[in-house]
Amino acid sequence: MSKLEFSTFKCFGCTLKGKKKVWGQGNYKNKVIFIGEAPGANEEKFGKPFIGRSGNLLNIMLGEAGIDRELFYVTNVVKCRPYNNRKPRVNEISWCERLLKLEIAKIKPYLIVTLGSTATNVILPNSKSMKLIVGKINKIKIDSYLYLVFPIYHPSYVLRGGIGSEEYLNLFLSLKKVICGIYLTQYRRLRWLISEICGK
DSSP states (O other), X not given: OOGGGGTTOOOTTOTTTTSOBOOOEEOGGGOEXXXXXXXXXXHXXXXXXXXXHHHHHHHHHHHHTTOOGGGSEXXXXXXXXXXXXXXXXXXXXXXXXXXXXXXXXXXXXXXXXXXSHHHHHHHSTTOOOHHHHTTSOEEEEETXXXXXXXXXXXXXXXXXXXXXXXXXHHHHHHHHHHHHHHHHHHOTTOHHHHHHHHTO
16 A cells, blocks of 8 residues: 555644654555554654564564564554654544544455554554453444454563563464454455465
8 A cells, every 4th residue: 555545644733743654564455454553763764664673573473473474564553753752642643543544444454453552442442451352353343344353462562571472472373363264264265365374
């Protein structure tokens, strides 16, 4: 999905306006979206989501679970790096949430994977504690479409010692089962993708 599709989107009231936007990247045609919180320093520098320490851990977990990141679309709730890497403010989330909803509306994903509490609270606004919903399938209706949502902890939470790497990997192994279950039961026409992911 090209950033040109969103080139007319204006952020007049956002406190991050004027900063470099980091657009979502990856294969959106396979209908799975990973949504994080916001770009960091490396992401801002190179213009790609999840390429810093958190992105490295995400790649490792996906790889060990047998999931190729390049097959799916990765984006963030907030498209610009918050000052000093702080958590995004309500104002910033509110402005970018509209852009995120446009991404979702264009892709109409089979599955939304939220990485961390910020993304989870945006997609599942009435959700309970992350501990109660992480690793479980949730459903949410957005603009009359029903989506499946699979919350996972943000990689930065693991890097801070929130949970161990083995527990974190188990979430990605569960995610792989969910993706394969969706493809095998509902979207068997994607035979090459089923073979690529679920055959491993």
